[in-house]
Amino acid sequence: MPDKSPVLSRRHLIKALGATMGIYVSRVRPQERADTAPSATPTISVDPNSPRATLLGFVTDHQQADQVRWQKKRGDVDGKQQCQSCALFNPTDANVGTCAIFDDRQVPAAGWCHAWTES
Numbered sequence: 001m002p003d004k005s006p007v008l009s010r011r012h013l014i015k016a017l018g019a020t021m022g023i024y025v026s027r028v029r030p031q032e033r034a035d036t037a038p039s040a041t042p043t044i045s046v047d048p049n050s051p052r053a054t055l056l057g058f059v060t061d062h063q064q065a066d067q068v069r070w071q072k073k074r075g076d077v078d079g080k081q082q083c084q085s086c087a088l089f090n091p092t093d094a095n096v097g098t099c100a101i102f103d104d105r106q107v108p109a110a111g112w113c114h115a116w117t118e119s
């Protein structure tokens with residue numbers, strides 16, 4: 001009768017290795033995913049050249065707003081109209097925040113667009 005113990009041993013080794021790797025993957029992968037998962041804070045900034053931004057005259061510096069085109073900003077002689085004073089602005093840092101008009105993308109605190117609403 002041939003001795004099959006080396007084959008069984010190899011099979012057992014492969015099974016044991018597979019089981020060990022499975023445990024490793026199931027225990028380590030969630031942690032890795034947690035470390036690399038995108039944060040809840042959006043990091044995408046509004047592109048001033050995007051169609052919506054262009055339509056609303058969005059600028060990253062409120063002083064660069066086209067006051068000929070936007071009468072609303074023309075009347076803002078004291079520079080009060082900035083993202084940081086807008087009701088739609090949600091501050092996330094000292095100089096940035098998110099804007100509901102732009103799908104919660106980042107806008108600078110000193111930005112402006114025609115949708116500015118007094119808070």
Ligand code: SF4
Nearest residue numbers: 083086089099113116
């Ligand atoms: S809606 Fe308000 S916060 Fe959003 S870009 Fe315009 S001025 Fe800034």
